[in-house]
Amino acid sequence: MRPWLQGIKWGGFVADTEPTRERVRGCLVGLAVGDAYGAPLEFLHRSQILRQFGPSGPDDLATWGGLPGGSYTDDTQMSVATARGLLDWRAASGWAPGAAVDLGALAQAIWQRYLDWYRSGEWEGHAPGTACLKALSDGKPVADNKGCGGVMRVAPLGCAGLEGAAFEAGARAAALTHAHHTSDAASGFQALLVERLVGGDELRVAVAAARGVLAAWPGSGGALDAVDTAIALADVVSVDTYEALGRIGHVGVETPDGGGKGWVAEEAVGIGLFCALRFAGDFAAALRAAVVISGDSDSTASITGAILGASGGLAAIPIAWRDKVEGRDDLLRLADELAVPAGERKGPAGSALPPVGSH
Ligand SMILES: [Mg+2]
Numbered sequence: 256m257r258p259w260l261q262g263i264k265w266g267g268f269v270a271d272t273e274p275t276r277e278r279v280r281g282c283l284v285g286l287a288v289g290d291a292y293g294a295p296l297e298f299l300h301r302s303q304i305l306r307q308f309g310p311s312g313p314d315d316l317a318t319w320g321g322l323p324g325g326s327y328t329d330d331t332q333m334s335v336a337t338a339r340g341l342l343d344w345r346a347a348s349g350w351a352p353g354a355a356v357d358l359g360a361l362a363q364a365i366w367q368r369y370l371d372w373y374r375s376g377e378w379e380g381h382a383p384g385t386a387c388l389k390a391l392s393d394g395k396p397v398a399d400n401k402g403c404g405g406v407m408r409v410a411p412l413g414c415a416g417l418e419g420a421a422f423e424a425g426a427r428a429a430a431l432t433h434a435h436h437t438s439d440a441a442s443g444f445q446a447l448l449v450e451r452l453v454g455g456d457e458l459r460v461a462v463a464a465a466r467g468v469l470a471a472w473p474g475s476g477g478a479l480d481a482v483d484t485a486i487a488l489a490d491v492v493s494v495d496t497y498e499a500l501g502r503i504g505h506v507g508v509e510t511p512d513g514g515g516k517g518w519v520a521e522e523a524v525g526i527g528l529f530c531a532l533r534f535a536g537d538f539a540a541a542l543r544a545a546v547v548i549s550g551d552s553d554s555t556a557s558i559t560g561a562i563l564g565a566s567g568g569l570a571a572i573p574i575a576w577r578d579k580v581e582g583r584d585d586l587l588r589l590a591d592e593l594a595v596p597a598g599e600r601k602g603p604a605g606s607a608l609p610p611v612g613s614h
Pocket of ligand 1: 328383
């Protein structure tokens with residue numbers, strides 16, 4: 256048994272006290288839980304959500320589309336494909352932590368896994384993004400499209416020790432289907448943010464680091480605005496959560512009658528980041544904030560869940576939700592394949608896990 260396995264049984268898995276591995280597990284399970292939590296609300300207007308569930312949203316991972324509660328959507332399916340593509344590339348290239356990353360080869364391996372996903376048809380009935388399907392059908396990215404189908408699936412690129420290459424890896428993975436500099440920038444930010452968190456940075460430190468790279472990225476425009484607005488409003492208690500989401504999501508393709516919508520990349524990452532920052536110690540509250548919007552509730556909550564899972568590890572996620580989410584054990588196995596433990600990383604060693612709330 257590896258030294259970091261301490262014999263605490265959970266759902267057939269032994270709780271992992273190696274901090275990097277625990278955070279990677281938290282990221283993958285967190286993004287799936289967020290996706291499953293938001294899935295029943297994706298196409299509901301805020302007024303419908305309030306009527307059906309009240310201001311706090313659902314209490315549980317609810318059923319949707321005839322599927323059992325805990326079922327996830329295309330966001331997690333494509334995130335899993337990203338992770339598998341990364342593992343394919345790593346196996347084929349023999350890459351080791353600290354070595355240069357061949358970003359073209361990595362993107363090609365991910366593309367192949369996206370094609371496999373598309374051809375499998377597993378997306379049917381799971382609300383897939385139209386740009387993703389079109390790009391995979393046409394064999395090329397959809398021009399001038401900044402839908403959030405790119406940024407929603409790049410968190411695994413921050414889970415495998417790519418360190419400084421994570422930003423560009425995220426941008427390139429998104430660009431496989433969405434040809435738009437704002438999608439590139441938002442996706443690079445999300446991948447690097449996760450990378451910093453998995454590496455042991457405290458949330459605010461990780462956000463500042465990823466924001467710094469985003470600011471220097473050519474054409475970061477709308478993504479930088481959304482990230483900066485999220486950071487600026489997270490601690491302003493006089494601005495309530497929904498008002499803040501409306502300000503972050505105002506750049507959308509619809510009139511902002513319902514506030515933040517998250518259909519496009521910079522809104523999705525800005526909303527996800529805001530919810531993670533404002534409710535950093537309370538995973539469930541962060542997800543609730545992310546889903547009670549007239550928009551892409553599963554993607555915004557999935558992005559929030561990836562961030563807080565990568566920050567606090569599995570322990571940050573409510574037990575009932577992580578036990579219920581579809582494919583939990585497969586996600587844990589995938590996380591363990593992706594993770595590069597702190598002792599094997601070339602950058603600063605991962606620090607101890609931050610304290611988490613009561614979940
Ligand atoms: Mg979805």
